[in-house]
Amino acid sequence: MKGLFENKKRRTEDSLNAALKQKQYDEDAYFERAEYDPFAGEKAGYSDYSYWRSTFKSFLHNKVALIMLVVLAVLVLFTVIQPLLPGQYDALTINNDPVTGIQLQNQAPSSTTVYMTVPAGTELLGARVKGDEGWYAVSNIIGAVKKPTKKPSTFTVLEYGEDWCKIEYEGVTGYIMNNFQTSIQKIPEDPYAVPYECYSNKAPKIFNAPVNISNSGNSLYAEAQYLRETEDGTVVTTAETELRNIPSSQPFLFGTNNIGQDLWALVWQGTRTSLWIGFVVALFEALIGIIIGVLWGYVRALDRLITEIYNVIDNIPTTIILILISYIMRPSISTLIFAMSLTRWLGMARFVRNQIIIIRDRDYNLASRCLGTEPSRIMLRNLLPYLVSVIMLRMALAIPGAIGSEVFITYIGLGLDVNTPSLGNLINEGRKLVTSPSLRYQLIFPAIVLSVITISFYVIGNAFADAADPKNHL
Amino acid sequence: MLKYIAKRLLSSLLTLFIIIVVVFVLLRQMPIEGYFDNFDKLDAKQVDAKLTQLGLKDPIYKQLWSFFKNLFNGDLGLSSRYSKDTPITTLIANKAPLSIYMGLMSLAISLALGIPLGAAMARSKSGFWDKFGTVFIVFINAVPAAVYYIFIQMYGTDAMRIPMTFSRDNWLTWILPVVSMSLGSIASNAMWLRRYMLDEMNKDYVRLARAKGVSSRKLMMKHIFRNAFVPMIQYIPASILYTVSGSIYIESLYGIPGMGGLLVDVIGRQDNPMVQALVMIYSSIGIIGLLLGDLLMAVLDPRISFVKKDGAR
Numbered sequence: 001m002k003g004l005f006e007n008k009k010r011r012t013e014d015s016l017n018a019a020l021k022q023k024q025y026d027e028d029a030y031f032e033r034a035e036y037d038p039f040a041g042e043k044a045g046y047s048d049y050s051y052w053r054s055t056f057k058s059f060l061h062n063k064v065a066l067i068m069l070v071v072l073a074v075l076v077l078f079t080v081i082q083p084l085l086p087g088q089y090d091a092l093t094i095n096n097d098p099v100t101g102i103q104l105q106n107q108a109p110s111s112t113t114v115y116m117t118v119p120a121g122t123e124l125l126g127a128r129v130k131g132d133e134g135w136y137a138v139s140n141i142i143g144a145v146k147k148p149t150k151k152p153s154t155f156t157v158l159e160y161g162e163d164w165c166k167i168e169y170e171g172v173t174g175y176i177m178n179n180f181q182t183s184i185q186k187i188p189e190d191p192y193a194v195p196y197e198c199y200s201n202k203a204p205k206i207f208n209a210p211v212n213i214s215n216s217g218n219s220l221y222a223e224a225q226y227l228r229e230t231e232d233g234t235v236v237t238t239a240e241t242e243l244r245n246i247p248s249s250q251p252f253l254f255g256t257n258n259i260g261q262d263l264w265a266l267v268w269q270g271t272r273t274s275l276w277i278g279f280v281v282a283l284f285e286a287l288i289g290i291i292i293g294v295l296w297g298y299v300r301a302l303d304r305l306i307t308e309i310y311n312v313i314d315n316i317p318t319t320i321i322l323i324l325i326s327y328i329m330r331p332s333i334s335t336l337i338f339a340m341s342l343t344r345w346l347g348m349a350r351f352v353r354n355q356i357i358i359i360r361d362r363d364y365n366l367a368s369r370c371l372g373t374e375p376s377r378i379m380l381r382n383l384l385p386y387l388v389s390v391i392m393l394r395m396a397l398a399i400p401g402a403i404g405s406e407v408f409i410t411y412i413g414l415g416l417d418v419n420t421p422s423l424g425n426l427i428n429e430g431r432k433l434v435t436s437p438s439l440r441y442q443l444i445f446p447a448i449v450l451s452v453i454t455i456s457f458y459v460i461g462n463a464f465a466d467a468a469d470p471k472n473h474l
Numbered sequence: 475m476l477k478y479i480a481k482r483l484l485s486s487l488l489t490l491f492i493i494i495v496v497v498f499v500l501l502r503q504m505p506i507e508g509y510f511d512n513f514d515k516l517d518a519k520q521v522d523a524k525l526t527q528l529g530l531k532d533p534i535y536k537q538l539w540s541f542f543k544n545l546f547n548g549d550l551g552l553s554s555r556y557s558k559d560t561p562i563t564t565l566i567a568n569k570a571p572l573s574i575y576m577g578l579m580s581l582a583i584s585l586a587l588g589i590p591l592g593a594a595m596a597r598s599k600s601g602f603w604d605k606f607g608t609v610f611i612v613f614i615n616a617v618p619a620a621v622y623y624i625f626i627q628m629y630g631t632d633a634m635r636i637p638m639t640f641s642r643d644n645w646l647t648w649i650l651p652v653v654s655m656s657l658g659s660i661a662s663n664a665m666w667l668r669r670y671m672l673d674e675m676n677k678d679y680v681r682l683a684r685a686k687g688v689s690s691r692k693l694m695m696k697h698i699f700r701n702a703f704v705p706m707i708q709y710i711p712a713s714i715l716y717t718v719s720g721s722i723y724i725e726s727l728y729g730i731p732g733m734g735g736l737l738v739d740v741i742g743r744q745d746n747p748m749v750q751a752l753v754m755i756y757s758s759i760g761i762i763g764l765l766l767g768d769l770l771m772a773v774l775d776p777r778i779s780f781v782k783k784d785g786a787r
Contacts, residue, residue, distance in 0.1 A: 311485075312492050315764065316757045319722070324753055327741060328503045404618035411620050412722060412738045427621060434628045435638065443624065451617045458616035 055389070058467040065463030072456035075449075079275065082268040089252070089262035091269035091421055096260065103260035107252050109441050124222065124235045135221040135244075154199045160191045167204065174206030254445045257429065266421045267446050271453070273422040277336055277406055278399035278457075284341040285398045286391055289348025294379050296349060297356030306353075310346060318343045322405055326414035333416065336409060340402050348394050355387055389468025396461030400454035407450070423450045478772055486765040493757050498538055501750045502530075509554050509746050550754075555745040556736075562751045566733065570718055573725070573732035576648070577717020580656035587656070588663025593699060595664060596671035607664055614661035623723050626654045640728040651728045655721050659713070663706070670702035708771045712763025718755075 060066060082088065089095065095104045159166035164175045188196055226241040254263035296306040313321075325339035359365065360383070368378050403423060409415045410424035411431075418425055423446050430443025506521070509528060516524070525531055529540060544551065550562040557565060591610075594603040614622075630650045631638045640647045674680060675698055683693055718733060725735035733752075740748035 312489055312496075315489050315761045316493055316497075317760045320753055320756045320760075323737070323741070324497065324500060327749060328500060400616050400618075404620075407618040407620045408723075412726075413742045427624075431620075431624050434624065437632075440628065443628075447621045447625070450621060454618065455612065455616040458612060462612075 055464075055468045059464060062463045062467070065460050068456040068459045068463075071452065072460065075271075075452060075456075076275065079268055079271045082265075089265045091265040092261065092419065094260045095252075095256060095262065104252075104256050106258055106439055106442075107256040107260075109253060109255035109263070109445070120237055120239050120241075124227070124237065136224055136227060152199045152201055153204065154197055155204060156195050157191075157198055158195050160194055167198075167206070169204055169206060172206055176204045176206055255441055257442055258433070258439075263426075263442060263445060266426060267423075267449055270421040270423045270426045270446060271449055273333065273416070273420060274403045274406060274424065274450070275399070275453070277333060277340075277422070278402040280337050281340045281344060281402040282395040282398035284337070285344040285348050286395050288341065288345035289394070290352055290384070290387075290391065292345065293349040293352025294356060294383065297353035298360060298375065298379060298383070306349075310350065313343070314346055319408065322409055323412065323414065326409050331414055331416055333420065336406055336415070339409075340405055344398060344401070348391070351390060351394070352387055355390070356383055359383060359386055389465060392468070393461050393465035396457050396464065400457045403450065403454055475772065479769060482765065482768055482772075486761055490758060490761050493761065494542075494754060495538065497753055497757060498541060498750070499534060501746070501753070502534060502537075504746050504749070506530075506746075550751040551747040553740075553745055553748050555743045556740050556748050562748055565736070565748075566751070566755070569731060569733050569736050572642075572730065573734060574717045576652055576655065576724075576730070576732065577721075578714070579648075579652045581659070581713055581717060583652065584656040584659035584663055588660040589667055589703075591660065592664035592667025593671065593694070595668040596675070596698075596702075597694060599672070604668075607668070611661045611665050614657055615665075619658060620723055622657070623654050623727055626650060627727055638728070640730045647728070651721075651724045651730060655724050666706055667702060670705055671698050674698045674702045704771075704775055707774060708767040711766035711770060712760070715759045715763040715766070718759060 153169065155167045155169035157165050157167050158173070161178065163178055165178050166173070166175055187198060221244045222237070222241050226237050226239050227235050228238050229235050252262050252264060254267060257263055257266065292306065295302050296310075297303075321343050322339050325342060326335055329335040329338070365378060365382055368382055373382075406415060406422060407424040407427055410422070410428045415424050415428070416422050418429065426446035427443060427450065430440075430446060433439040433442055506525065509524065509530070522531075529537055548563060550566075552559050553562055553565060591603070591607050595607040598604050627638060627650060634646060634650070636644070636646050640651060680693065680697060683697055688697070722734040722737055724730065725732045726738045729735070736748075737752050737756075740752065
């Protein structure tokens with residue numbers, strides 16, 4: 001056993017000696033003497049690493065966050081420029097029917113509002129024309145029907161329905177309402193055995209299609225410039241005319257709400273309000289959080305005091321503070337901002353404090369202090385740059401947080417009133433209508449815009465925090 | 475250990491006292507209409523008389539003293555508008571049980587679903603479950619709760635063909651409120667468990683166990699999960715206590731006669747004594763919950779009472 005070991009030892013020594021010998025003799029063959037190169041000398045101290053470029057690079061790797069960033073940028077940009085676009089309604093204006101003065105409430109969202117196009121020379125019943133401007137209500141009854149007379153008029157029923165009958169009258173084919181405006185006389189025993197002749201005491205008003213009178217009304221709107229009043233008082237079209245559901249060529253893209261305000265304009269106005277609240281809260285959070293956090297972490301004398309204050313405030317549930325402040329103060333944007341800022345700085349301050357305690361006593365800071373640098377300069381130049389990424393993250397997350405709190409406060413009845421549209425009160429107004437499915441669009445549109453904004457900020461914030469963490473840099 | 479518990483208990487009591495004082499003083503600034511059930515009909519003299527009778531004209535320390543005296547006798551005052559001259563404690567005793575039932579149910583669901591989800595996410599890092607869970611967590615965290623609660627109510631009741639409002643006898647109407655209530659905690663349970671488990675996985679003892687040849691399943695269950703679950707236990711007492719407060723959103727959405735809906739109601743009717751009582755209850759619950767959590771942790775994890783120094787949590 002021992003011999004084996006000795007043998008191994010000797011062999012190792014031999015091979016080492018051989019290698020040494022070879023090295024001595026062959027050194028010139030393996031190495032080349034370098035010439036002095038001043039440029040290469042300069043190169044030695046240079047590193048290609050840049051914090052922000054690496055952050056940016058690794059952020060670009062996150063495709064989802066990148067898409068969200070683009071979506072969010074477009075959305076925010078659009079929110080800002082929306083009122084400057086042509087043909088926008090004002091958010092708070094209540095849109096009325098120009099003829100009847102009734103609010104255009106709960107108009108369903110529609111991309112086009114053209115109900116039908118009628119040719120020139122069509123007689124429009126129910127229209128009154130006083131001038132060449134604006135829009136006039138007409139019924140969606142096609143012309144060619146003479147003015148109602150006392151004489152019974154005879155027509156042929158082509159189709160019989162409970163609500164609507166299709167008839168032919170003096171060469172015009174169309175629909176009349178069954179037993180409403182026109183009472184059909186002399187209906188045979190089997191009314192479905194068409195065709196047959198009937199008569200009515202009045203000349204029938206013929207619609208060109210069955211319409212839901214109760215819902216959209218039988219009022220359509222035509223632009224005054226295409227209408228002309230004849231001598232006998234009827235109104236005819238002078239050119240091919242579009243009959244619209246609303247008295248405007250501007251459709252309500254998202255419909256109108258229950259008092260006739262344009263939901264499209266309201267949503268963007270509300271987005272502006274909510275984003276504004278979000279940005280201001282984020283700014284306050286950063287400002288208060290950083291100042292208190294730096295003092296807390298850096299000034300040892302204040303540590304105990306701020307810790308106690310922190311513990312007290314942190315122990316009260318955030319929602320309770322929000323509710324309390326909003327209840328005591330009157331609802332307004334500044335109340336909301338104040339109430340949210342009162343609690344949101346806590347997280348930021350604690351984080352800043354913890355980071356500062358970690359880096360405050362590192363050698364370069366000690367050196368700085370020994371050289372007589374003022375504390376304010378140490379804080380601003382030595383400490384804060386370390387915290388930039390996390391401050392940005394918390395600010396990005398503050399925006400969806402603030403928007404969410406605003407929705408909450410509005411929901412429990414302490415938020416902004418409806419004259420200051422915000423996503424919160426739009427959703428709250430929409431929520432009251434969920435029982436009728438045809439009005440749910442008033443909840444869905446603001447909810448979608450809100451979700452897109454909050455999700456984007458959340459995803460971007462997190463992706464940025466990952467990217468800004470030097471551990472994830474290549 | 476005992477010293478730690480005593481210290482923690484004392485500081486909690488102190489905090490509780492400070493909070494009650496602060497909230498009390500803040501609530502003195504409330505709009506005074508909230509003390510009357512017929513404010514509009516009264517003239518200045520009557521208002522003055524009533525305020526004096528309620529003791530609101532006394533100096534603040536006197537009011538505070540009588541408030542504490544009543545508090546120790548279990549008296550939180552009388553409701554002014556919500557239910558005239560009924561003791562607030564009676565009102566709360568009627569409302570709280572339902573909130574507690576629902577809260578406990580949703581707590582059970584959130585643990586039963588959130589913990590497996592978190593564990594599955596940690597196990598399949600960047601696999602299907604991780605991606606699914608991440609999307610879920612991002613959605614729940616980013617979208618304000620009010621929005622998805624309303625949508626769940628709107629389409630859920632349509633799909634189940636049940637009325638939108640809650641009724642105690644129809645068990646079908648319990649499902650949606652309880653499930654929506656648990657969504658947020660499912661997400662946060664899953665998120666934290668995943669994070670803690672990933673932290674544990676990178677530790678040396680796991681590497682050692684793996685090198686020894688411990689099976690991956692056993693490693694997950696016996697080593698990683700157990701250690702990762704400890705920090706989560708801290709929040710369970712608080713969660714149980716919070717069931718008393720109920721969910722403000724859910725209860726008022728579904729018309730559940732519980733504590734959460736009560737807060738919205740009394741705010742709407744500006745019933746100051748009720749707002750004061752509820753706000754104090756809610757904030758005390760928070761403190762007691764955290765205290766119990768810390769004590770539980772101290773029992774479970776002996777390192778804490780030795781290592782933990784004063785400072786921010």
